[in-house]
Amino acid sequence: MVTEALYRSDFLHHCRTHAIDGMLLVFHRPSGTTHFLASPVPEMLELLAEAPSDSAGLCRRLCERLDVPQDDEALAVVAARLRDLVASGLVQAA
Amino acid sequence: MHEIKLRVGTISYRVASPWLAPVAALRRLYAGYPAPEDGIATVTARIGPPARWRRWIRPQVGIEGDHSLPDTVPMALRHALLAAEMAMNMQVALGERRHLLLHASAVERGGKALIMPGESGSGKSTLAALLGEAGWRLMADEFVMIDLASGMALPFPRAISLKNSAIAEMVGRIADPGRFGPQLSATPKGELRHLRPNADAISRMDEPAVPALILFPSFGFEAASEGVSRSELFMRLTEGSTNYVALGLPGFEALLRLAQSVPSARFAYPDSDSGIAIVEQFCAEAGI
Amino acid sequence: MRDARALAAALADPVSVLAFSSDDWTSLLAIARAERLDGSLAFRLADLPLPPVVLRALEDARAQAEFGQTQALWEVEMARRVLAPIGIAPILLKGSAFAFARLPAGIGRLVGDLDILVPRDRIDDAEAALLAAGFEWVKNDDYTQLYYRRWMHELPPLVHRERGSMIDVHHTILPPTARRTPDAAALIGDSIEIAPSLRILSPPDMIIHAVAHLLADGDLAGGLRNLWDIDRLLRLFAASADFWKALERRAALHEMREPLGLALRLADRIFATPVEPRLAGYDRMRDGLFVRRLLARDGWGRPTRPINRLGFYVRSHWMRMPPLMLARHLWIKARAT
Numbered sequence: 240m241v242t243e244a245l246y247r248s249d250f251l252h253h254c255r256t257h258a259i260d261g262m263l264l265v266f267h268r269p270s271g272t273t274h275f276l277a278s279p280v281p282e283m284l285e286l287l288a289e290a291p292s293d294s295a296g297l298c299r300r301l302c303e304r305l306d307v308p309q310d311d312e313a314l315a316v317v318a319a320r321l322r323d324l325v326a327s328g329l330v331q332a333a
Numbered sequence: 334m335h336e337i338k339l340r341v342g343t344i345s346y347r348v349a350s351p352w353l354a355p356v357a358a359l360r361r362l363y364a365g366y367p368a369p370e371d372g373i374a375t376v377t378a379r380i381g382p383p384a385r386w387r388r389w390i391r392p393q394v395g396i397e398g399d400h401s402l403p404d405t406v407p408m409a410l411r412h413a414l415l416a417a418e419m420a421m422n423m424q425v426a427l428g429e430r431r432h433l434l435l436h437a438s439a440v441e442r443g444g445k446a447l448i449m450p451g452e453s454g455s456g457k458s459t460l461a462a463l464l465g466e467a468g469w470r471l472m473a474d475e476f477v478m479i480d481l482a483s484g485m486a487l488p489f490p491r492a493i494s495l496k497n498s499a500i501a502e503m504v505g506r507i508a509d510p511g512r513f514g515p516q517l518s519a520t521p522k523g524e525l526r527h528l529r530p531n532a533d534a535i536s537r538m539d540e541p542a543v544p545a546l547i548l549f550p551s552f553g554f555e556a557a558s559e560g561v562s563r564s565e566l567f568m569r570l571t572e573g574s575t576n577y578v579a580l581g582l583p584g585f586e587a588l589l590r591l592a593q594s595v596p597s598a599r600f601a602y603p604d605s606d607s608g609i610a611i612v613e614q615f616c617a618e619a620g621i
Numbered sequence: 622m623r624d625a626r627a628l629a630a631a632l633a634d635p636v637s638v639l640a641f642s643s644d645d646w647t648s649l650l651a652i653a654r655a656e657r658l659d660g661s662l663a664f665r666l667a668d669l670p671l672p673p674v675v676l677r678a679l680e681d682a683r684a685q686a687e688f689g690q691t692q693a694l695w696e697v698e699m700a701r702r703v704l705a706p707i708g709i710a711p712i713l714l715k716g717s718a719f720a721f722a723r724l725p726a727g728i729g730r731l732v733g734d735l736d737i738l739v740p741r742d743r744i745d746d747a748e749a750a751l752l753a754a755g756f757e758w759v760k761n762d763d764y765t766q767l768y769y770r771r772w773m774h775e776l777p778p779l780v781h782r783e784r785g786s787m788i789d790v791h792h793t794i795l796p797p798t799a800r801r802t803p804d805a806a807a808l809i810g811d812s813i814e815i816a817p818s819l820r821i822l823s824p825p826d827m828i829i830h831a832v833a834h835l836l837a838d839g840d841l842a843g844g845l846r847n848l849w850d851i852d853r854l855l856r857l858f859a860a861s862a863d864f865w866k867a868l869e870r871r872a873a874l875h876e877m878r879e880p881l882g883l884a885l886r887l888a889d890r891i892f893a894t895p896v897e898p899r900l901a902g903y904d905r906m907r908d909g910l911f912v913r914r915l916l917a918r919d920g921w922g923r924p925t926r927p928i929n930r931l932g933f934y935v936r937s938h939w940m941r942m943p944p945l946m947l948a949r950h951l952w953i954k955a956r957a958t
Contacts, residue, residue: 430684
């Protein structure tokens with residue numbers, strides 16, 4: 240059985256955030272980068288800050304929180320956004 | 334080396350050149366500008382030959398100074414004044430760290446600033462020049478500085494770059510030919526002529542203003558306009574700032590404050606008169 | 622100002638600026654920026670009563686240095702995230718090491734690329750991991766790749782696709798073709814863990830590396846800044862009792878005794894750095910040439926003394942490669958452009 244990679248985020252400690260026009264503006268202090276995040280990315284970050292997850296686990300928690308069906312499309316979206324978040328440094332391997 | 338020292342707003346410049354003519358041209362263009370603060374120039378802009386022999390043989394003018402970019406293409410000696418202006422811009426664009434820089438023109442009326450961000454060709458410089466002769470005070474044509482603590486707009490009234498058709502327009506409206514620099518032909522930006530801001534703009538270069546309206550102009554299209562949302566304004570302002578990233582969190586806070594509190598719109602206009610009319614209409618609505 | 626002597630004096634002895642005229646200030650700032658020492662200067666002059674306009678100019682420099690430090694530390698963190706999972710604890714070099722370890726040499730220092738040292742037998746793994754993490758080759762032609770891998774002490778430079786930052790991955794501190802061969806395994810063996818999966822060189826090795834970087838790996842362009850690093854490091858490390866002995870031992874081990882002596886003499890002459898006289902050795906006539914080269918900057922910030930500089934450019938290449946190899950390298954480079 241393949242062990243899925245676990246991800247975590249200390250987003251809340253390191254970021255100054257501001258909600259604007261339904262999106263989240265984020266200033267990430269360690270990298271000095273500014274991000275504009277649209278749903279479901281802010282929710283994903285909150286969940287990972289609460290507790291680490293692998294991609295599938297995160298998808299399950301996210302779909303619960305947003306009250307949306309947990310299907311293949313949701314899994315693909317979460318996996319893709321997770322890759323973006325790792326690349327940007329907002330999320331790292333636990 | 335020949336040099337000129339002058340102050341423009343918060344920037345105390347020394348501009349140096351191995352050729353005399355560009356420095357003489359700068360002296361004429363910036364007649365009436367104050368000396369550097371405390372007599373100390375803290376920013377050096379230079380023009381110079383990229384190779385020693387290029388000073389004399391088919392001379393080329395490179396843009397240099399405290400800060401420089403490796404890929405700038407050297408210019409012909411007859412365009413040295415333009416190169417000097419670009420060198421002066423480059424020092425601010427690359428070196429300014431105490432104020433948030435917006436790539437925009439700005440004019441002031443009643444203590445309130447109208448800020449017009451845009452790239453070359455958007456018409457921001459020409460509109461500012463026209464407004465500056467029609468009851469507004471010119472604050473800047475290229476860079477507007479935003480104080481990080483107070484959010485106020487600070488003047489940076491350099492000589493205005495007029496391009497192509499804008500030259501004739503302004504020559505027609507301004508009685509004093511001494512305010513114009515030489516006509517530069519076939520520059521990388523086309524026909525170009527510099528215009529010194531009027532005496533009012535120069536004497537009030539230390540007077541800040543409250544940002545009250547941000548308008549994004551697009552010259553050369555049928556008249557049209559629409560509002561700009563706060564999120565779009567934030568994004569477009571970061572794109573137009575050369576030092577936003579380098580300022581870190583204070584830059585973020587200052588830009589956010591602007592995006593939250595200043596109304597913004599974009600507009601297109603076919604000619605100067607309709608451009609000015611649209612601007613005045615927006616200003617009336619914004620209470621400027 | 623005709624050269625950078627006043628800058629060196631201002632750094633070494635900040636109160637010397639209190640006598641400056643307006644023109645002196647303008648020149649000092651231009652020279653400091655050209656030598657990329659304006660951040661360091663700003664911190665050195667921080668507590669002095671200076672004209673307000675100068676204080677504000679130095680604020681710009683401090684802010685730039687701080688931003689640079691944030692970026693440098695972030696690059697260290699992102700490199701750690703890539704290399705730690707495959708069991709590589711990179712040794713941070715130069716500016717990034719000073720910043721991360723909060724050494725005085727790092728205060729106000731403008732950091733460029735991230736330089737790291739990894740064991741030679743892990744360099745392929747490091748390369749693969751970095752490429753997978755979004756880095757790409759700055760130059761991907763066959764000749765550059767071959768040249769670096771066979772003759773140099775580092776991978777060809779890598780740049781991050783999105784962040785635009787560069788990383789240089791070294792396996793030793795001087796090219797294998799150089800006349801001197803530092804002991805890479807010893808560098809790694811004596812390195813210090815500064816954080817989980819991050820290391821720095823031991824203090825004597827850090828000096829040796831700074832000396833190698835100053836003298837044996839370049840044409841002294843930007844040399845004044847490297848010498849300032851050495852001054853700052855020496856003043857800190859010399860506080861421990863055994864430091865000079867340890868430095869002498871490591872210099873012998875890495876075959877860097879002569880360059881170290883030269884560096885110590887130059888630091889003494891230019892920054893009045895306290896150095897151990899036996900290790901520094903007697904002044905040589907050639908030392909003067911190095912001093913002139915290091916200070917070759919005029920009051921407008923332009924590099925001066927072109928003949929002197931050309932001599933150092935040729936010298937630096939000769940030190941990396943024996944003359945026959947140098948000719949072949951230059952020939953191929955000329956054909957390619």
